[in-house]
Each structure stands twice: as C-alpha cells, then as structure tokens.
Amino acid sequence: MGYVAVVGGEHIPVDVFRNPDGELVVKVEDREYVVDARWTQLDLLSLIIDGRSYQVDIHSEKDSHRVLVEGEHFDFELFDERKALLKSAAGLGVEGIQEIRTSMPGKIVIVLVAEGDEVQEGDGLVIVEAMKMENEMKSPMAGTITKVGVVEGETVEGGALLVVVE
C-alpha cells in the first residue's frame, strides 16, 4: 500500500508491504524497515525495528497525524496514493485560503479584525475565552480577511468558523 506524507511542504513516499519471508516492511523514501508492530493500547503502537523498541503515540484526525515518540513530536499529513494524486492536481500545499476555526466551545471576547483588513503572519485575529483562559487566534499567514464569522460576546461551538484569510 502506497502513501505520500506531507511534512513541512516536502512530499515523502511511504510504502507498506510484506516481503517474501512474510515480514511486514515499511519503506520511507529509499529506507526499508522490517517492523514488528503491535497496537498494545488504543493508538499506542509498540514498534520493534531490528531490535530498537519504540513506544509511539499517534493522534490522528482524518489525514492529519500528531506523533509523539521519545519526547519528540511530529505533525504531518499522510494520504494514500490515489488521494495524493487527486490532491496533487488541486495543489497539495497548505497555502491559499485559510479558515480559522475554534478547536473547542468558548466565548468570543474580542474580534480584532474586520473584512478587508490586511494582516501579517502572527497578527491577532480573535480572542476566545475557553476553560477560564483567554486565547488569541493568530493568522497563519499574511493576507486579506475575506470573512469574519463571529461577533463579540457570542458563544460558539467547537469547530466554529471565526475568520477566513486569503
């Protein structure tokens, strides 16, 4: 089974297959790993690769993965080949139109931008209060605000669209 990982803009092919001895092999670019893998607890993988033992914690949402291993973390996307092909035609990058959404329910304290505003990467967009803390949502890139989906004082559900930056 073939996949394509998108890590920081880079595209990396990942392939999973059984070799003639029946062993599970994962190939990352040109590096082949014969793996002994067990899902010992929910989304917690015990991997032994040529004697090296890893306990890998993976948190996946659709094609996005957060992996924690030995104190390091990695965020990336992984698509199967067909999906990668489709995406590729449409542009796999994460630039372009960015929708800023809440990750959790909360209250809109301040809306710092209006439609038509120019923003720089890192500029504050909206301040949301959740779990007793105020959090400033920042722009992931420079661009123009094309939509503001909330008003001050409003209570929103998780996933609510706050702002669109283009």
Place this chain on the structure above:
Amino acid sequence: MGYVAVVGGEHIPVDVFRNPDGELVVKVEDREYVVDARWTQLDLLSLIIDGRSYQVDIHSEKDSHRVLVEGEHFDFELFDERKALLKSAAGLGVEGIQEIRTSMPGKIVIVLVAEGDEVQEGDGLVIVEAMKMENEMKSPMAGTITKVGVVEGETVEGGALLVVVE
C-alpha cells in the same frame, strides 16, 4: 424488572423500576433505594443513593456475581424472575452433583482420588500446577467420587473437568 438473588442459600427478591418521578428505584426485599447510577468505567459503577457515594466493582460470569465495595466482597447469584422460576422447579440449591473444574490451564501433578472413593468436605482431590504454584483442589462437600476426568502428568485447558463428586 424482577430478579431473585441467591445468597448463601437465602432467596432475596430484587426489583428495578422507575418511580412516577422518573427516578430509578431498586427494591431489595422491602427496602427501596432511589439510585443515581453511572457506569463510569467498564463494570465499575458509581452509585449515589441519597447522597451516599459508592464505587462498586462487579465481576459477572453468567448469573454469578462477585461484588467488591468498600473493602468488602460478596459472591452470589442473581436470576431474572422467569429463570428463577425454572431453576426453582429444578432446585435452586448448590448441593447435589458437583463438577470440579480447573479455572485455568495447568498440569495435573497428582490425582489423589479414584472413582468410587468416599470423600469428606475439604479433602484434597487433585493437585494442579499453574503459574509455578501447586494448588490442591478440595472437595466442596462430602460424597462419592463418580468420575475422574484427568490423569497425572496431563496438561489441561482452563475449565477442564477434573472430578465429579455426588
């Protein structure tokens, strides 16, 4: 829903219903308990009964239940009313024919009885080695050995019939 509990030979009626206020009520004999019950973890019940909070651990195998609560343990059987009625016709007691089985796989070290032997309650029947320990299976009652299902040196699975006492 009506049940009958068998606790040390005693039969105790237990009834579960919603009262007119929609509250969950469990009646044990003539004692009514309005309960707020949540299965917070697998087979771990958080019970609040008129403010008293209990964390109850229940281990059930078919109609047999082992309950641990506040350091005390209770072993009993609980049948729904129809089953209790059927059982009642056939005799609900635990006397009569007793099948002695292993609870887990192991090795038969010694068979201490033969078919036709008379035994007293507590007499050793078979010594089984499991998890590095030798365990003596004892007779739960006085009676006659009517069957011996294993031979010395044999390796048995969990649940294997060792001996029948009548």
Place this chain on the structure above:
Amino acid sequence: MFKKVLIANRGEIAVRLIRACRELDIPTVAVYSEADRNALHVRCADEAYCVGPPPSVESYLVMDRIVDVAKRSGADGIHPGYGFLAENPVFAKMCEDNGITFIGPSPAAIEMMGHKTVARETMQKANVPVVPGTELLDDDDLARSAVEIGFPVMVKAAAGGGGKGMRIVHEQKQTEEAIRAARSEAKSSFGDDAVFIEKYVEEPRHIEFQILADRHGNVIHLFERECSIQRRHQKVIEEAPSMAVDEDLRMRMGEAAVSAARAAGYWSAGTVEFLVDKHRNFFFLEMNTRLQVEHPVTEMITGVDIAKEMFRIASGEKLSIRQEDVTMNGWALECRIYAEDPFNNFLPSPGVIQTLRVPGGPGVRDDSGVYAGYEVPLYYDPMISKLCTWGRSREEAIDRMKRALGEYVIKGIKTTIPFHLKVMSNEHFLAGDITTSFIGDKFILETGEHGEGLRDVSLVTAALQMGRRTREGVSVSGQRDKGMDAWRMMGRRSRWVM
C-alpha cells in the same frame, strides 16, 4: 477531630483532600456540578451532592447552597481547597455563622491578605520589604500611575491569585488593554474586578515560603519553594528547595515569612510569596491564605503532610512539630500537566481521556483528578495532574522527572507533557539559571537533534495507522497474536539503516 468534612472543590485538589481525610478516618462529603457527576472526587467521597449547573458561578461558587449541603449532611467542617471559595472571607464568615469550621485561616486574615493593597501596608508596618506600587484606582488613575512608577509595570487583581487577572505592561500604549483584560479575568475568576499596579521587577525569581500556624500562636515555616518557571504568570514547574537560597538567605526569608504570618494573625497553612532579584534582595509579593497547588514538593522534602496538618490545626490541635524539628531531605520537583496543546500556542484541549498510564517506581508522586474514560470538561481549569519527583539531589530529581514524564501516557487529549520533557533537558534549567521570564527568554520548544531519525519512525506509525482503517492496508498483528514473527527476527540480517 471533625465528624465529617465537606470538600468545596473539584478536580485533583478535591481528591487530594479526600485522601487526607481517609488517612485521618474522617468521612467526606463531595459537592459537584452537573458537568462533574462522573468526576473522580464524586466517586472517592463517602457522600456526594449536586450543587448546580456546570458554570462555577452557578455551582461551586454558590456559597449558601454549599453551606446548606454541609448542614443537611451533618458536616462540621468545610475545606475549600484552592481557587473557588478558598480566599473568600464572606464564605469563611458564613461557615462560622452556621456553626461549621472553615478549614483555613480566619475571615479577617483572609480579608487582610486578600486585598493586596491592605496586605502591602501590613507588611510595610511589619518591616517586610515590598515592591513599589499603587492602591486600587479607576482606569484613568491606574494609567497615570503606571507612567509615574515607570514601565514595565504589572496590573494585578486585588482579589485572588494563581496568575489570573494579571497582565504585564511594557509600554504605555498597552496599558488600557491590559487593565481591561485583567479586570475581565478578575471578574470572571473572583467576581471582583478591582485591580492595582505594581512595579514589575525584571528577571526576578519567584520564591515562596510555606507556613504552618496553629490557633495557639505557634508559627513555623517549612522552607522555600522555587516557582520561577511560569507561563502567562501561571506557575508550571516548581521545586523545593531553591538553588538561589543559601542557609543565610533561607534564615532571613523564613523569619520574614513567619513575621508576615504573625502580622496577619494567621493560622492554618499559608504561603508567603517573594520576588528575589539578581542581587538577592527579596520583596513581599503576596500571601496566599490557602493550600497551594505546589504544596507536594514541600511535603516530599520535609515528610510533613500539609493537608492533614490543616485539618488538625482547624480542629484546634497544637502544631505537632517545632521549627527545629523540621528537616530538609533531598530535592523535589513538580510539573503541572495541563490539557493544552504545547505545539499550538497552548490551546486548551478538553475531551475524553482514552488511555492513561501513570508513571510509577521510586521517588514519583502523581496527584490527579482524572481516570481512563473520563471526559475533561470545558468549564474548569485545564490542569489535570501534578507529577512530582523526589531525589537525594536536584540532579536525581530531574533525572527521575525525565524518566517519569517519558512513562506518562495520556491519550485522547493533548497535554503539556512534551513541554515539560523539553524543559528538563534545557541547559539553563539544569544549571538552575531560571527567572520568571525563563520560558520567554531561554526556552525553545523545538525538535531536538534526534528528530531526524525518529521522523521515519513517526511516518512508519502513521502508515500502519492508515492501514488499520482500510481493508486494503497491510494488517498489523493485534495484541493477542503469537510472537512467532518476533522470534524469527533473531536470525535476521540487520536492515535498520537510521
């Protein structure tokens, strides 16, 4: 001793206090909001009563309802924990008026220390050094005073503590927004939006002394805690003792802390907080008239159970230990673990904890209010656990903390465990070179040198994860499979090329 105690709190501190009561053989009454029916403190307590809807202003902060539950359940004492009603003199008074012992200091002492400006004056009279600052003022006067004192200044809520309702202001144009934000947080956290301004001591250490005082005039301290590692003025890592404190400074600060407690007519456990600048000058910051989040590190180096002492003191007992009996043994660290995503600006991450594996072995203590299957609710503080380690030396305590953090598995939500692991390897932290601006100045949350090799491991894992979802994917053995593949591996040629 008490016949029965009501714990007017939730989360890990409610569990901590129920543990203390169990060890003292005191029955406990829990209160809970509708969002907390499945919380651990409800399951651990002997009795439990719902006191209202999820928002704390409608449940945990409703004083008369909590007092009513205490009376109806026959509790003769109420422990407020920290936060919520812990430093509310009205509540302490209401308990007294209803014949229930408030397990904390007197209402007068809470009131005096709770109003930061009154506390400052009291300390000045007792010759304890304080930081220059203002009284409570309206927005315009505050803005003017900020200019007079000279930037940077700190806007602070008069009520409460714990980093809430605090804002640092570096230049004049930020003043207005900082005052607004501080008032807003103070209002929602403490129900009081009064704020004042203080000179901001730059690059200070935050060092506090633990106090124990009985109702018979005996006051002792249990040495200091170093609490300089903060995010958003909220402590995240604490240790005891402090590398910045030598025997002489410890004696002088300890004496000042005891004087501060005496000046306030204080009994119960309490904490006197100081700022210490690079020249080892120390300034009274505030007194916390409650059990602190970070009390475990002091318990670990002294062996004194501070929570249990609070119950003994409140029931009228004299302190069982004198100052000269308190000894310091080894070093202890605490990492506060939050349901927050450290790689996404520490956004809160509530949700269901799917898997939990708590570290164990020597020198490890975990204080938590969660369990596998528990849903961390949206409504409250996102701290889910306090992980503490003890060692004979600071180095051993740090080595243990790294080891323990590495063992900790919390799945389903994102936590600050990876953040703490990075701090434990930071050279400035290892050298003890820490101030309250450590996280801003001396700490980068980046992937380390081993990252490149581990990246392939993470890609391997994601590919296997995708395979689990689809029938087309190459399947991986589950837990119950035989280990034959692994056994055959023994004879295999090495192919691991990392």
Place this chain on the structure above:
Amino acid sequence: MFKKVLIANRGEIAVRLIRACRELDIPTVAVYSEADRNALHVRCADEAYCVGPPPSVESYLVMDRIVDVAKRSGADGIHPGYGFLAENPVFAKMCEDNGITFIGPSPAAIEMMGHKTVARETMQKANVPVVPGTELLDDDDLARSAVEIGFPVMVKAAAGGGGKGMRIVHEQKQTEEAIRAARSEAKSSFGDDAVFIEKYVEEPRHIEFQILADRHGNVIHLFERECSIQRRHQKVIEEAPSMAVDEDLRMRMGEAAVSAARAAGYWSAGTVEFLVDKHRNFFFLEMNTRLQVEHPVTEMITGVDIAKEMFRIASGEKLSIRQEDVTMNGWALECRIYAEDPFNNFLPSPGVIQTLRVPGGPGVRDDSGVYAGYEVPLYYDPMISKLCTWGRSREEAIDRMKRALGEYVIKGIKTTIPFHLKVMSNEHFLAGDITTSFIGDKFILETGEHGEGLRDVSLVTAALQMGRRTREGVSVSGQRDKGMDAWRMMGRRSRWVM
C-alpha cells in the same frame, strides 16, 4: 559506567531496572519470551529481542542465548533481576567469560551462599548463629534426619529461595510427600532438585538486613526489613523498620549481617535473612545474593536507590555513602499484589486487565509491570504489582496503605487487594504482633461488620448489571449523560433506610 545494559528478566523487576537505567542515562536491552511481546518491559526498553517460547526454561533461563543477545546488541553489562538466573553462578561466570559484567556479586559468592549447607558452614565459622539442620541427603536419609532433629522441620531447596521448594513438616507421616513436593518445585523453579532439612523455629519473625558492598572492601547495611507476613512461605507484606528491633538489636544484627557479607567476600546489593524468636535470639537463615522483591521499603526509609547503587558498584565505583551517613526516616510498607483469588484459596487468576487505576497522592509508590489492556500470562509468577506506602510513623504508613488499597482498581482479573485491606485492619497486625504464622493463626478473611448494609448495595449493582445485558432491563445513564437527575435529587426526601 555501562555503555548499555541487558535486563535478563521480565515483569515489574525488569521495569524497575529499566527505570534505574533511564535515570542513569544507560540504554537498555530487554529480552522477552513469545508470551511477552506485549509486556511493559519490552515497550519501555530501548531495544528488545525475543529469546524463545513461553516456558522460562526455553527462554528466560537459556543462558547462552541471553549472553548472545548481549554480545550482538553491544551490551557490556547484564542485570539478572531476581528469580530466573539471578542466583545462578554458572550464568554469572558465563557473563564474565564473555567480557560482560554480571551486575551482582561474584560467581564464587553466589555459589557459596546459593548452597544453603555451605552457607551455613561459612556462617558458623564467622560466628553468626544458625538454625540446626542437615546437609544435602537422599530421601531416606532426610526422612531419618527429620526424626532426629525433631518435628516440626522444614524441607528446603538447596538452590534458590523466595519460598519456592519449601515445605513444613509437622509429623513424620507427612515427610515423604513434603520431600517430593519440595524437590518437584525446586526442579521446576531452579533446575536443581537438591533439598535439605532444618529445624523449624516456631512462631519466628522473619527479619532481614539489606547490605551494600563495593569491590573495594566497603560493606554497609541499610537497616532491617520485617517480612513475617507470609503465605505458603512466600512473603506478601513487608515493612521497614521492624517493630521487634530496638537500637541494640539493630546494631548487633547489622554487625552480624556485615560479617556475613564479609565472610562471603561479597559485593553488590544483598540481603542477610534471619529468624528471630520470641526471646529475640536471631539465627542466620540464608543470604540472598540479589536484589530483593521488597527492596523498595528500604529505599523509602533511607532515600538510597538500591537498584542504581548496584549499577554503580558493578561498574567499579566505591560506595558513595558510609554507614554513619545512612539515616532512617519514617516507616514504609509493601503489599505484594498477586493475580490470585483470595476468596477461592488464592487460585491464580490470569487474564486481560480491562481497567487499571493506580493509587496516587502523598507517600504512595507503585511498582508494576502491567497496564490496562495487558494480558497477565499463565507462564510466570502471578505477582503483578508492589504497592508501597511511606509515613512519618508506622500508623501513618498503615493509614496510607488502607487509603491506597481502597483506590486501587484492577478489573478483569481477581487480585489479592481485598486480602491486604483485611490485614491492614487486623488488630494483631496493627499492634505489630506478627510472626510467620500470622496468616494461619491470627487472620480471618471474613466480611466485616459493615457487610450487612453493603450487601444491599451489591445486590443493587448486580440488578443494574443484569439490566445492562437485556433490553427488558431498566436502563442506567451512561457516562456522557447530563447530571439532571442528580441535580433534582437535592430536593428529594430521604429514603435510604440502611
């Protein structure tokens, strides 16, 4: 220090040793049988290699295979843990011959102390008092000697320890069967069926001294452990210090223990076991030339990490502490938690651990080799966890243990937690009135006085459990439901009639 260490063990002790290595920054190599691919020690170690099928004689006891893994993985040290190869001089020698350090004493010391009869002679020469007994003999001579020594006598395996291969004989007619059973267990546990007979000291206490010795002739002791609470000659509850030992006895026994270690030319951590009779006479029982199961209680009262010391000693370092630096602080208890059914003759209860909640808070230490979702295999020792508590006094340690046992949730298998809870409330135990016959003589595992009221609660639970299974049953709210029912409860009239 070591470049890399192989841990030749499994379960909690393998995890304990990996923890020590992590804190010392030594990479670890785990070995595992096919039954242990999912075991915690495999997941915690840096490397892991399968060494054979489930039975330990085909995996964990295959010496050349383990040495081969060490060589291939580049490990320069092997720690054997306890059990398995820990007291096998042939294995220790094989490590040496392959240029790998055996992290334990010398092969000669293991051999001397391993053969109980040689050990007895050595002790007699060193003027350490011993119990009357025989050499190794055949069955007939043993039976004759038993009569000569006078019943009761003890049949003991010459190799090994830990209660395996031991049988007490009260009257002559039991002798033959006891010798057979002891030989059989000794053979399967240690691969050696040699046994001998010793006078059985009645109602003794089992008290042992922890020793640390380096390769430079320095020997110290870390005080005693009280290990009298035993089932089937297997320790189940240990504590440190012992109520039976006063300062004078401690000094005399400590000196005897140090003499014993010196007489054996001992280095590494070790334990000298004594029987103490009611007149406070003490007799050398045996020396365990390994890390003991119960080492944590000593770690808790001294602050010394015994496991880490073993690595330091093995790498040639001198002891970092002198006898006069070792101080005793408070009291510690250990309860060994087994996968056994205490209400059904302690039958082993292997299976999948479905839910696990480990106790936390002050003064609690858990050493375990399991996790939620783990299947306790059939093939090995059923001990799954060691729960330890510390307190300033014995009373506080016991109160903590009761509290911690009450918090411990292990579902899916039966465990001895309820047994320990009963011991912690036993009046003889509380009074410290304990001997090795405590469980047989002074302890009843019965339902207590509160049982009657709780019986109804258990019936309520079972009825709700049945309801979950059937559509006809009255349903109970799940975890995610709103707490409205509970909230309405506030206004309800009391109907709880217990």
